[in-house]
Amino acid sequence: MKPKVAFFEFTSCEGCQLTVLDTLQRHPELLEVIEIVQFREAMSERGEDYQIAFIEGSCTRPSDEAKIREIREQAQIVVALGACAHLGGINAIRNRMPLEQTREYVYGDKKDWFETYPARPLSAVIEVDAVIPGCPIDRKEFATAVTHLLQGRKPAIPDYPLCIDCKLTENVCMFLRGQTCLGPVTRAGCEAICPAQGQGCEGCRGLIPSPNMHSIKQALREHGMTEDQIAAKLSLFLTYQTMQLEGVTPA
């Protein structure tokens, strides 16, 4: 029996679902091993009977919570797809800013026309069984995750830092190139694609389980970053996680 799979999205750019579609380019057999019953971005058919739900996107308004819970009720396995669902992603950047101010800055006197609250990862709303990290997700990792699900186990993702991937690919370290990188505290699994492309890691796969935050900040400082720049670097994808580490709640 092929497992029935559904895809959902909340606040996101849909890039992760697009990456799922792209996975088909190398793995057309994906369609032979799972049955996709819902995927609004790519299909009109819609089935409500599914065992595995992949959810992309952060929860950014109270009214989305009910739908997210509904999916949790139905699915045996819920997988957070991508940084928005996993970490709150870039949507959480604004969590450090006073909510009212953000609304007003963007919407002026119409700020009350819409509903919003601080962005949060799926795990802040429901229990999540597995995560496919990244912004966007990595195609290979998605295929591997499906393989693991078919084997009856939860998808395993690396819990070691990116530097490992980076050195396995023999990149010259960004720090030695006079630049900066979040690799030492970021979860590996992307084959260090950013350092390989000449950009320091931005942390899109989230922090490793026990990141040494004061040491990474020290390294960034030594490489010429100001406190503001460090804060910006650590907030692109990591706002929600770092606020949690610091025990700060959104304003």
Next chain:
Amino acid sequence: MRILPKHLLQAWVERLRVDHRVVAPRESHGQYIFDEITSADELVLDYHSSVLPPKKYFLPPREDLFTFNAKTMEMSPVIEEIQPTVIMALHTCDLHAIQLLDRIQGTGHVDQHYQARRRKTTLVSIECMEPCMAQAFCKSLGTLSVPEQFDVHLTDLGDRYAVDVGSDAGEALIRGMGFFWKPSDADYDRFNEVMAGKWPNFDYRLDCDVTDLPNLLGASHDSALWDEIGERCLSCGQCTKVCPTCYCFDVVDEIDLKLEKGKRVRVWDSCLLEKFAVVAGGHDFRNSRANRLRHRFMRKGKYQLEAYGLLGCVGCGRCALSCPAHITPIATLNTLNERRQASPGESA
């Protein structure tokens, strides 16, 4: 000893390329990477150390061990039959490291995957005349000259190289090639002069004698220094990836979406990572950055020596260069030494 005039170096390498894959350091963003060269004029002999050591040619970062069909249980080993390979311009520290790896992979159960590549590879090393980088401390560890086992070793005499051959495989790269001359007395004089002249260029950087390292580390097991540097360590593992003598690995299975065809792959692992020593039930034998770092240093300066008769560090300095937290063997060992002297008999 033989002599290779410098202007014939490229011709020799071009000749080697006829029946060998030739690997040499290549510049990349200010660092060097060992890579296959496609023409002798790409050859660089004068480089500071490489990002990854040449061990990657024997023990690749990721390597298939065998392929299988999970349904039929058919399995077949993947023993890579590499092309005959020459690695050019190894520094002597890296040569020492390969000697240790050879010993480890050849002890007890022989690792055929390593052997298959190693057998097909001939090493051309080069005498270092200056420290390749500030972090190197080869002189302190006795790796500043060739080890017992080597194939071909070059010493720069100015306009020519002195060429020493240490093995049959090495001899095969030289004999009948026509590029090599018999040395004259002047060559020998020049060689002696160069060799004597190079030593003062290198400093002893370790404050204790290298033979004292196991004692020093043994006495320092409970040193507070481990906690101090453990505070700084990011557990990023770079130090182990770039180390020419690290060889720990993890094994993972990969299988296709139809759950049929797959392979078992080994990937470099690192004892600095959390979970490296976790066992069922969650007990972790090295549960802090401090004691994982300690284990690494113990391996380098004591355990490997006791297990294989060779030190686990060759002083190449790569880990010191890569560490974002500036944790270096020299500073660590010298601090331990200082503290031992300050309070002999007690734990530093």
Next chain:
Amino acid sequence: MTTLKVDVHHVTRVEGHGNIVVDVQNGVLKQCDLQIVETPRFFEAMLRGRPYLDASHLTSRICGICAVGHATASLRATEQALGVTPSPQTTLLRKLNFHGEILDSHILHIYMLVAPDYLGVGSVIPLAQSAPDVVLRALRMKQLAGDLCAAICGRHTHPISMTVGGFTHFPSLETLRELRARLVASRADCDATIELLAGLEFPRFERDTEYVALHKGEEYCFIDGVIDSSDGGRWDLEDYRLVTNETIVPHSSAKHTRHQRDSYMVGALARFNINHDKLHPRARAAAEALGLAPKVINPYLIAAAQAVEVVHCTEDAIQLIDQLLEMGIRHEEPAAPTRLTGEGVGAAEVPRGTLFHHYQIEDGAIVGANCIIPTGQNLANIELDMRALVPTILDRSQEDITLALEMLVRAYDPCISCSTHMLNVRFV
């Protein structure tokens, strides 16, 4: 007299969340809206105070489909603001990269989002069984487009090595040669695509409107240029607001725009109507084969115009690669800013139309940002199309009417999550 209620809750096979609501009472069209119900995303607030180098990385996350487009427009805006002049090599690489995205997005739209409607299926999945060669062709073409972007900027969603002033990574000549060979080989797939579209029966529906696209000398313009209108007139990029004139409508979380008429269209068809004579000859031939001649006023034919662009971009990509191969790839440092304070507008013709990024930067930090997204510009036009269409098809079944409306919305390839990134939202 007909009474009809259409309520499509979340149009499928489009990017983002939108609803179609139609209310006809006794033959009178009471309501005909495309409601945009996407969550607000606050990008401009998020950009505030961040280092200018973050802007392209952050704004590429507005949309997973046109990530390269956002990054490109963003970089151009920053470069204008900070007085950066990219090298000729950078300009070529960016154009080539951009073609990758156009190809990727158009193939996705034509084959996976639009074609199922015409082939009578709900998605590409049943198609994979009934017409595997069509689906495999689409996947092959998409893969090539993705590989093209990957070679130049690391990956299509979200680009990595594009930065202010240039690139941080360069493709090898060998990679470029391989891509060239694959592009040449994909001409057959391009021809097959044109053939596929030539065989489809597009609904006959016409409504003349204003068409807006970027224009630049003799090239079929995708990056920079000036704003050109089919109704006449040209505007500098800095004056984009004179064209976009954003207004707020209560039923949409995205703003509407209007220029010389009540609405205007941007995107492949608008580009075709305005820049037709600059297409590569093979693309012009393709247009002819499809029976397209400017000005085309049937919005359902956007997909056909996209197919023409697929041919054009494939050919132009080959030419760009030839130029790069001839010049050789230099591993150059990105051009440096000449100042750290300034204001600039960048524009690009992303797959769905003209995209504007407008930044104010002070001491290297972004203090003000505005982005105008193609789908936002098309929304008013889609609604006016819907309002023109519904009365002509009231004799059909509710299902047929619904499908015709969905197909119309889909024809525009709306990118809804983009369109709402920061606009006035009200939920109906």
Next chain:
Amino acid sequence: MTTLLRETLDHSSIYMPTPARIVAVEQFTELEKWFHLELPSGFTIAHQPGQFVEVSVLGIGEAPISICSSPARSNGAFELCVRRVGKLTEALHRLEPGSMIGVRGPFGHGFPIDRFQGKDIVFVAGGLGLAPLRSLITEVLDERGKYGRVALLYGARTPKDFLFPDDLKSWAERGDIECHVTVDRPTDGWDGNVGVITTLLPKIDFPARNTIATVVGPPVMYKFVLQDLLAKGVAEGNIWLSFERQMKCGVGKCGHCQMHHIYTCQTGPVLSYAEVKDLEEALS
């Protein structure tokens, strides 16, 4: 008969397993299952008690598991007792009789049984530790005459967690082996001992200098059992412990099981207290 290890070497990769068939499975407890395995014809496992094999489920991975059957009775068949804790062991638990798995080994050094002759023996087993010890116990009981007094001290978490219940019963009935069991947490109807395993030690009264103690259990157990054994006067060289470490290869290459200069998978897993007492981390 050919031994597996020899054959493994001839595979030309020491990492490639030999297929083996599961012939029977028995559920001992909620977490532990007993597997009877059969090697291809012509092969024998030829192990020492205390040795382990690397068990593979292709596509999932590999893990070290002790052989729990006695060498004399093993032949081409052998037994494993597996606790379900993670990916490999979960996959193994899902397999039915008839399924194929892969095995490599046996690896390492087991109990030096030759040195036990004529001695009194105390087996101290905590939880799953009974699995490797069962191999040794059966071997000793099969040649019962060669040894002095023999006792088994066995602790489990609850009465529901006892492994090898049939063996426990038959051993208890034999009369030539003293059996004492204890549980950490009693359940209704349990009238036996309650408490950690060290509470059983006073129950046996062997002359310490002629006693061999073999100890296998979770890491936390070792410290306390050792303290008491040493206090009783059992010689350091007569206390044998089996060490569990993470192992990825079983052949002394992957580095995971290294404690001090020792590769547990090769020099161990069974080592005497005398050998390890000065090795930092061995008993921490």
